[in-house]
Amino acid sequence: MMEYSVVSVTAANFLAFVCFTALSWTSPELPKLVNSTDSPFYHDLSNDEQSWIGAFMPLGTILGPITFGYLSDHFGRKTTLLLISVPMQGCYLLQAFAKKLYLFYISRFAMGVAVGGLLTVLPMYIAELSLDEHRGVLSVSMGVFFCLGELLCYVAGPYMSIVAFNCLLAAIAATIFVVFLIVGSETPHYHIFKNQHDRAKAVLLKIRATGEEAIEKELEHIKHVIENEESTSLMDIFNSKGLRKAEIISFFLLIFQQISGIFAVLSYSQQIFQDAGSSLSGEYCAIIVGVVQLISSLLTTSIANIFGRRTLLLFSGFGMALSEAILGTYSYLDKNGTDVTSLSFVPIVSLIAYIVTYNFGFGPIVWTVVSEMFPNNIRALATAFNTSLCCVVTFFISKYFPTVSDSFGIGVCFLAFSATCFAGGLFSYFFVLETKGKSLKQIQDELNG
Structure with missing residues (x-):
């Protein structure tokens, strides 16, 4: 019998699907916004204006973790995830009909706040709802829904009008809101944190396929963990040996994740393939990358509990390094006059290898590790803090990647x-x-050891 927790996690993960449509939106939509035939604007966009359309979304994500991390501790994980879904719906409707550039800026910024909140709250929701033996697979499953959202942008975005595509995304977001409202469960950890023990037990009875005795044992374990955790502030992260270790590991993993280039690849896929000299059109290359990312994410859910988190991160880091080194060398030689026409397959093959190795480790596994590193009483605050720092890096990459790539x-x-x-x-x-x-x-015991 399947645990109902899997149903709740799956429904919540569809919010990740909407989240990644926001991250990948610029790849098919930005070329249309600068095209005089498709553009809703009455003037041509400058390079700086184009870069701000891409950059306002990650700029908003800096505020999202703190805002929604706070709400998740006061109103619950489920309620907060539902609140996150609301601006997603409104922003896509605004982008469908807006005629002024500043409205796109506002929409992208507000969407970023929602995305930053989701990247903070969803991993906590999954970790708290899952059994220890299932936590890795369910956490990694978030990456599959990310990839589904990305693939939708690559497949439908280039071939639909701006109005039709954004209305489609708004309708999807509204449908997911209703489904999660009906089938989603609050986490037992949150109920116990709020001294609502009867509600916590009711949730466990609903979401677990185990017997009464196992449920009582899990309930007592959660009670013991939470009741023995003291109230903390952000500064406590730096005053505790275990929390300092958790902070260092989480912070650097998230920074390396972003500086790997993933946001640039997803946001500017079509431009990257065109600039790299691929023999295929940018639209088709982006679709191929999206399909490969989805397949590799599905494989990651199968291997997440076979190999350790650390092993997958090792494979991912060195695999991404090799694939991007090959792509970088090819593109550098091509731009400096070396004849590489016989190797025109290199850009697409290299980026496929990069996406596969990213998805096997530094994509979903990083979020899994970060959600596991902190105790319940500070998890929301610490995850929000680290995600905000990560989003600062994402903003600079999104804003200046087009400029740097044009210059160098x-x-x-x-x-x-x-x-x-x-x-x-x-x-x-x-x-x-x-x-x-x-x-x-x-x-926590190992971190403090």
Whole structure:
């Protein structure tokens, strides 16, 4: 019998689907916004205006983690996820009919706030709703829905009008809101945190396929963990040995994740393939990348509990470094006059290899590890803090990637990304704690050891 927790997590993960349509939206839509035939504006967009359309979304994500992380502790994980879904619906409707550039700026910023909140609250929701032995697979499943959202943008975006595509995304977001409202469950951890023990037991009876005795045991375990955790503030992260370790590991994993170049790849896929000299059109290459990302994410859910988190991060870091080094070298040689026409397959093959290795580790596994590193009483605050720092990096990459690639070439950008991926692999080898199959309490004991 399938646990009802899987149903709740799956319904919540559809919010991740909407989240990633926002991240990938610029790839098919930005070329139309600057096209005089399709553009809703009455003037041509400058390069700076184009970059701000891409950058306002990650700028908004800086505020999202703190805002919705706070709400998740006061109103519950489920209620907060529902609140996050509301601006997603409104922003897509605004983008469908807006005729002024500043309305797109506002919409992208508000969408970013929602995305930042979801990246904070959803991993906590999954971790708290899952059994220890299922937590890895369910956490990684979030990446599958990310990829489905990305693929929808690549497949439908280039071939639908701006109005039709954004209305479609708004309708999807509204449908997911209703489904999660009906089938989603609040986490037992939140109820116990609020001294609502009867509600916590009712949730466990609903979501678990185990017997009464196992449920009572899990309930007592959650009570014990939460009741023995003291109230904390953000500064306590730096005053505790275990929390300092958790903070260092989480912070650097998220930074390496972003400097790997993933946001640039997803947001500017069509431009990257065109600039890299691919023999296929940018639209088709982006679709291929989206399909590969989805398939590799599905495979990741199968291997998440076979290999350890640390092993997957090692493979991912060094694999991304190699694939981006090849792509960067190819593009650099092409832009500097070397005849590479016989190797025109290299851009698409390299980016496929990059996407596969990213999805096997630094994509979903990083969020899994971050959600497991902190105890319940500070998890929301710590995750929000780290996600906000991560989003600062994402903003700068989104804003200045087009400028840097125009000035120095796409090849130099990917060689720099490659170096940071290699550094991320080394960091994983020397510093990352293995969390596979361990309870949240065991992880805290090791961090404090």
